[in-house]
Amino acid sequence: MEHLTQQQQFAALVEWLRVAIVVPEAFSLAYNAEASEFIRFNHAKVRQAGQVQQASLNFKLINDGRHADLHLTLSGDAEVDQARLGAALQQLREILVLLPQDPYLLPNTENWQISNIQDQPLPDSAHVLAQISQLADGLDLVGFYAAGPLYRGFASSWGALGWHQANSFNFDWSLFHANGEAVKASYAGHDWSDEAFAHRFQQAREQLEFLGRPLHALAPGQYRAYLAPAALEEVLGLLCWGGFSADSIASKTSPLQRLYNGDAELSPLVNLNEQITGSLSPAFSGEGYPRRDLSLVSKGRAHQRMVGSRSAAEYGLTANGAGGGESPSALSMAAGTLALKDILKQLGTGLYISNLWYLNFSDQSAARLTGMTRFATFWVEDGEIQAPVSTMRFDDSAYSLLGNALEALTSERELILSASTYSQRQTASNLLPGALISRLTLTL
Known part of the structure; x- marks a missing residue:
């Protein structure tokens, strides 16, 4: 079976829903997905590593000033997801007739198109691990590294269509002193820089040295x-x-x-x-x-x-x-x-x-x-x-x-x-x- 990108999967569901909707019904569909890599550290060692791929929809059905919402988890299989969306459509239709009109419902009926794809290459995880391991040698580091693309999409029955992809990484860590005190730091962004990360890590390491001194008490x-x-x-x-x-x-x-x-x-x-x-x-x-x-x-x-x-x-x-x-x-x-x-x-x-x-x-x-x-x-x-x-x-x-x-x-x-x-x-x-x-x- 042909492999579809996240954007193609979303577009296919939007097109199916446009056909399935019966006037005067209207809809909005918000798409959320990620393809993330997660790595957990303890005592400067990798303790857990894995990947998460998931996608979901927030489906709103509107009719005569009434609206109802349903959250759907997607499987990535076009036929299965289309069936889930169809079942959700029927469920929302049955709910709408029981609801009062919402005086503050204000859907955007403009026909707009927005596309923004930030697909800068992310750092190789092996390279990131090697640098963390080198810099944290001999230290008690606890941290969490997450990286990968995030996807967002939107479509409505009025013709609006939006797509967004942003690649990013985020390393959030703490360095612990033997006395239990800690320095917390983070390094995040779109483009990994060995030099910038090393500089940020060195700042945290320098602060760690001061934590070994006796505490200074302050009066209010x-x-x-x-x-x-x-x-x-x-x-x-x-x-x-x-x-x-x-x-x-x-x-x-x-x-x-x-x-x-x-x-x-x-x-x-x-x-x-x-x-x-x-x-x-x-x-x-x-x-x-x-x-x-x-x-x-x-x-x-x-x-x-x-x-x-x-x-x-x-x-x-x-x-x-x-x-x-x-x-x-x-x-x-x-x-x-x-x-x-x-x-x-x-x-x-x-x-x-x-x-x-x-x-x-x-x-x-x-x-x-x-x-x-x-x-x-x-x-x-x-x-x-x-x-x-x-x-x-x-x-x-x-x-x-x-x-x-x-x-x-x-x-x-x-x-x-x-x-x-x-x-x-x-x-x-x-x-x-x-x-x-x-x-x-x-x-x-």
Whole structure:
């Protein structure tokens, strides 16, 4: 039997469904697939290796303002998958007659076509393993490597058709000291560079050496701090929970409500975009709306917002391709001017924070966040690392951290891909600098 590519498999199902649909029925079909290689490490040795190939459909049937959805796992066999889709169509028809009309249903009836194939060659796994083994020799490394293409597709009965393929790799690892402390790091992207990976690994190894020193205890108070990109990602990730959502802003539950109301501003250094161009994220949503680059915060002031179809229908807005949660999936923060080699010098005396975790809102309406330092947090004096710091809790406002307390952003940014593999690998990413903060409030 002829072997079909993922795109051909999807196209065949779309064509079958177009014929099977009976007017006034309408449909949308969202396709998700991956062909991934996974390798787990423990004590710098490969403990598990395997491959995953899977594909699925999210099928929505619409009729007279009513809609119902069904998730289908595909087998890769054209006849079997067509039969599954046919059974799903019949099931949704039986469900639709039992449902009320949805006043906020707003399908995109435009006839659009989008194709984006990022098929850069991925590194040979044997080469990656060899370099990891060489660099981690004698170290206690725990990590997870994932690589391969991710596929996304969309089609509707109104003629919309989208296809997206993005090849990527993501190595997420930790180096453990004999005392149980650890340094966490990652290296991810489209194009593997031995030199870039070795440089990133060396940074983690150097930090590991400092973890052997006695812990430095700090009293609660305000301290100068440098937030590495991974730490800044935790802060921005929490703010993305409704922060840029049109629905949250309209219902006045956004943690960035004051920013969007014009009652507060962030530092002019802060420029945040939903940067679809060049990212792993498809240029169309699972709802069938084209996605374009958005300016969310420009020079510290609120600009555009994430608008899904339901918010567009409810509040009279124009949908811009946001997903159901209306959160950024390709967040990009503009770089600053602080060179990496000057971070410790500019910090002077204060905290070098590699990671944060357990973040939550202590006062959501004021964008006040609380969380814990995690891994490789160091006390710095006169521009030199002195000792690791005991785990501390911070409680501070985003209007301070990213506002009047923000002194500088680094000139280099780090691409941080989602390491989540829950149900499937994700296309979400963050491209972020590090941030130098004049004061960070530690509470205990």
